[in-house]
Amino acid sequence: MINLGTYLGISFALFICGILVMVARKNIIAILLGIELILNASALNFAAYTKFSNNNIDGHIMSLFIIVTAAAEAAVGLGIVIRFFQLRESIHIDDAASLQN
Amino acid sequence: MSTFNLDVYMPVVILIALALLVAGGSLLLGGLIRPHNPNKLKETAYECGEEPVGSAWANFNVRFYVIALIFIIFDVESALMFPVAAVFKKFNQIGLGGTLLLSVFSFVLILVSGLIYCWKKGDLDWVKSFNSQPQLATKDK
Amino acid sequence: MFTNTLFLLSAALTIGGAFAVVYSENLMHACIFLLASFFGVAGLYACIGADFLAATQLVVYAGGVVILMLFAIMLTGGTANNFNRFGLEKIAAMGNKKTYFMAGITAVVSSLVLLKIIANVLRNQSSAALEANLPTVERIGTVLATDHILAFEISSVLLLGALIGAAVISRPRTEKND
Amino acid sequence: MNSTVVTYLSQSKELTLATEWLTKALGFNASSLVAFIVFAVVCLIVVGVMSTIGGLGTYAERKISADLQMRVGPNRVGPYGILQFLADGVKMILKEDIIPSGADRFTFILAPFLCLIGVFATLAVVPFSSGFMLADLNVGIFYLLGMASLVGVGVFLGGYASNSKWSMLGGMRGASQIISYEIPATITIISIVLLAGGLSMGTLIGGQGGMPQQWYLFHNPFSFIGFFIFFIASLAETNRAPFDLPEAESELVSGYHTEYSGMRFGLFALAEYIEVFVVCGVATALFLGGYKVPFDLGTGSILVEKLGMDEMLAKNLGQILEIGSFFTKTLGLYYVVIWVRWTLPRLRVDQLMTLCWKYLTPIAIFNLLGCAVWMYAFDGKSIYSLLFESVASVAGHH
Numbered sequence: 001m002i003n004l005g006t007y008l009g010i011s012f013a014l015f016i017c018g019i020l021v022m023v024a025r026k027n028i029i030a031i032l033l034g035i036e037l038i039l040n041a042s043a044l045n046f047a048a049y050t051k052f053s054n055n056n057i058d059g060h061i062m063s064l065f066i067i068v069t070a071a072a073e074a075a076v077g078l079g080i081v082i083r084f085f086q087l088r089e090s091i092h093i094d095d096a097a098s099l100q101n
Numbered sequence: 102m103s104t105f106n107l108d109v110y111m112p113v114v115i116l117i118a119l120a121l122l123v124a125g126g127s128l129l130l131g132g133l134i135r136p137h138n139p140n141k142l143k144e145t146a147y148e149c150g151e152e153p154v155g156s157a158w159a160n161f162n163v164r165f166y167v168i169a170l171i172f173i174i175f176d177v178e179s180a181l182m183f184p185v186a187a188v189f190k191k192f193n194q195i196g197l198g199g200t201l202l203l204s205v206f207s208f209v210l211i212l213v214s215g216l217i218y219c220w221k222k223g224d225l226d227w228v229k230s231f232n233s234q235p236q237l238a239t240k241d242k
Numbered sequence: 243m244f245t246n247t248l249f250l251l252s253a254a255l256t257i258g259g260a261f262a263v264v265y266s267e268n269l270m271h272a273c274i275f276l277l278a279s280f281f282g283v284a285g286l287y288a289c290i291g292a293d294f295l296a297a298t299q300l301v302v303y304a305g306g307v308v309i310l311m312l313f314a315i316m317l318t319g320g321t322a323n324n325f326n327r328f329g330l331e332k333i334a335a336m337g338n339k340k341t342y343f344m345a346g347i348t349a350v351v352s353s354l355v356l357l358k359i360i361a362n363v364l365r366n367q368s369s370a371a372l373e374a375n376l377p378t379v380e381r382i383g384t385v386l387a388t389d390h391i392l393a394f395e396i397s398s399v400l401l402l403g404a405l406i407g408a409a410v411i412s413r414p415r416t417e418k419n420d
Numbered sequence: 421m422n423s424t425v426v427t428y429l430s431q432s433k434e435l436t437l438a439t440e441w442l443t444k445a446l447g448f449n450a451s452s453l454v455a456f457i458v459f460a461v462v463c464l465i466v467v468g469v470m471s472t473i474g475g476l477g478t479y480a481e482r483k484i485s486a487d488l489q490m491r492v493g494p495n496r497v498g499p500y501g502i503l504q505f506l507a508d509g510v511k512m513i514l515k516e517d518i519i520p521s522g523a524d525r526f527t528f529i530l531a532p533f534l535c536l537i538g539v540f541a542t543l544a545v546v547p548f549s550s551g552f553m554l555a556d557l558n559v560g561i562f563y564l565l566g567m568a569s570l571v572g573v574g575v576f577l578g579g580y581a582s583n584s585k586w587s588m589l590g591g592m593r594g595a596s597q598i599i600s601y602e603i604p605a606t607i608t609i610i611s612i613v614l615l616a617g618g619l620s621m622g623t624l625i626g627g628q629g630g631m632p633q634q635w636y637l638f639h640n641p642f643s644f645i646g647f648f649i650f651f652i653a654s655l656a657e658t659n660r661a662p663f664d665l666p667e668a669e670s671e672l673v674s675g676y677h678t679e680y681s682g683m684r685f686g687l688f689a690l691a692e693y694i695e696v697f698v699v700c701g702v703a704t705a706l707f708l709g710g711y712k713v714p715f716d717l718g719t720g721s722i723l724v725e726k727l728g729m730d731e732m733l734a735k736n737l738g739q740i741l742e743i744g745s746f747f748t749k750t751l752g753l754y755y756v757v758i759w760v761r762w763t764l765p766r767l768r769v770d771q772l773m774t775l776c777w778k779y780l781t782p783i784a785i786f787n788l789l790g791c792a793v794w795m796y797a798f799d800g801k802s803i804y805s806l807l808f809e810s811v812a813s814v815a816g817h818h
Contacts, residue, residue, distance in 0.1 A: 111555070112544040112555045113555065115460055120533070123467070125533075131513040131682060134513070135516055135682065145522070146522055146523075146583060172599040172602065175781075179603075188617070202793065205789075206792075216781070220777075225774070
């Protein structure tokens with residue numbers, strides 16, 4: 001049961017859910033939730049390939065750095081959201097259409 | 102190198118199941134025997150006898166976010182440091198301790214500079230105006 | 243036997259959590275389902291012997307990112323004259339039929355592409371027996387300290403940039419008369 | 421193979437026989453099934469003992485505080501009032517369960533579950549003795565940190581879901597306090613990992629010995645300071661006084677569990693008391709030699725050699741000694757936790773953050789670097805063995 005196919009399938013489902021959340025939502029924080037799902041899917045793929053193809057530890061390192069980058073991305077992204085909210089009193093993505101305030 | 106069996110994760114699953122069981126079981130058991138006669142006043146939020154005004158879900162101060170931000174950066178740093186720290190002893194024994202020490206030093210010091218920046222900019226102060234007017238209380242004398 | 247059970251539980255938690263994130267109308271609940279999904283992914287890591295990654299997933303995501311998101315939701319919850327933007331009433335901006343339609347099209351297109359790739363991979367899948375699980379912490383540490391030392395050091399610069407950048411962006415503007 | 425309670429028990433003949441018998445009877449390899457049964461039984465025992473200790477913790481707290489304040493304390497239920505916690509438990513179950521009408525029901529119900537899951541899951545790696553350890557995971561201490569961080573989410577969600585101003589403030593404060601103090605604790609743990617060279621509890625304790633000079637507490641000056649940083653940070657992480665701001669009665673009524681009544685409140689309290697025990701146990705394992713007993717009595721080899729005892733019996737005796745050693749140290753720390761509560765006044769919230777970010781974290785980082793330098797400079801020898809060596813070499817010269 002535990003083989004590359006099921007792992008790819010699970011990360012595929014995670015990725016599609018992330019895409020759905022990212023496109024369907026109009027709320028910036030919800031979009032960030034979707035991005036986290038997508039990043040998780042990619043990190044899971046790297047770990048799965050490590051196990052099922054060559055047992056080389058480099059895949060784990062890649063996943064580790066994806067997790068690190070995701071955390072940094074979440075921190076900066078949410079910081080931007082909070083700043084945006086202070087300026088516009090809204091977290092609707094359509095309010096962020098123009099670059100100037 | 103020794104291999105390991107995934108059976109070592111059994112206690113984790115069992116303990117999580119037990120936590121659900123203990124919590125759910127005690128609530129269910131209580132549900133059978135405890136009284137249940139709610140009224141409107143009982144179900145309002147407690148505000149020392151006053152009627153609650155508005156919702157509690159209002160905006161909060163940004164300083165909570167800045168604290169959480171510094172936390173997550175150091176959390177990730179610790180996640181990267183753990184494996185390196187775990188092999189430090191081994192590297193030291195085969196004579197590579199110096200290089201590893203140097204890399205650990207630079208890694209930590211780069212992050213510490215971020216902490217120092219936040220410190221200097223006052224992000225670590227909970228109440229920013231406290232430091233600017235410390236003599237208010239003594240002026241009256 | 244137990245491994246399969248653990249795998250099934252984790253997979254159910256992962257996919258269920260992800261779907262709940264898609265269908266949840268409440269941002270706070272979506273965040274909680276995201277936590278469940280992260281937990282499931284940690285279980286999936288554990289199933290393939292990536293124990294350090296599983297623990298990292300718990301520490302960084304369950305302890306860090308989710309808390310950060312919850313805080314951010316609280317900070318952007320509502321304004322003085324517009325309480326309850328999230329919570330019991332539906333959040334204002336969770337999307338409408340049009341965006342869901344667009345999302346569906348995007349998902350179908352990207353899934354077609356992905357399924358093509360996955361099918362290629364699965365056709366060439368080797369059915370060799372899996373190797374035993376080796377402890378990963380030491381190997382990760384060794385590789386981080388030798389082969390990938392540059393990435394290790396640069397990640398600290400990345401974190402420094404994230405810290406300073408986000409702190410500058412989200413810092414409340416000081417009053418001019420201060 | 422990681423040492424667990426199953427690997428310890430499989431040294432005895434009975435378990436092997438039972439496994440063989442089951443394998444024959446069922447027709448497939450039953451070692452996994454036997455392991456599951458053993459784990460389930462031991463988990464039940466551990467959870468039962470921990471819940472009792474959590475309950476007795478409330479009793480000890482009231483009795484010790486009464487002693488410190490020259491009062492009598494609970495003395496009605498059972499001898500010396502020791503059954504007070506059972507009476508409290510019955511009362512909690514019988515209390516009416518109220519969910520405020522404005523609350524977010526789903527989150528309100530989920531929050532105590534999250535707290536309890538986070539605390540119970542950490543019990544898997546608490547090292548009671550070398551044999552009686554549920555699972556000696558390779559990532560032991562790191563796994564514990566990850567699971568313990570669930571408590572912060574639970575506290576925050578509990579405060580949020582109540583839709584009460586007190587709860588919301590308490591939840592925000594609690595979550596930010598818990599995550600803040602996680603940093604000095606984690607960095608101190610990294611410095612101990614440096615000394616031990618591994619993340620599993622077995623490695624962390626294996627580097628220490630039974631005698632105090634072999635503990636990591638006295639390994640070098642940095643780890644000595646590290647112990648106090650870890651202890652202070654864990655006090656704050658478990659919301660104990662003097663860091664009990666999330667539930668400061670004088671300002672926030674009861675903090676994040678203001679709206680929780682009956683058993684739901686009881687679950688929060690149970691999680692908190694067990695977490696205090698777990699944190700004390702981790703401090704013991706990291707700094708105070710864990711389950712180690714002096715003169716290698718824990719392995720039982722001395723008993724076998726000197727007294728000619730049966731090997732398994734000697735081992736079991738050694739395990740009992742180790743469990744005794746672990747519980748003595750941990751409960752000693754538990755007493756200090758309660759003692760501190762009635763000695764020190766509560767901090768202000770800005771002092772709390774100042775203490776964490778301007779004192780503990782820089783000192784912890786300094787300690788980490790100091791430990792690394794010590795390891796490099798002295799080849800990982802402890803200050804005691806260095807002194808011993810220098811004295812011996814001086815004595816040898818003359």
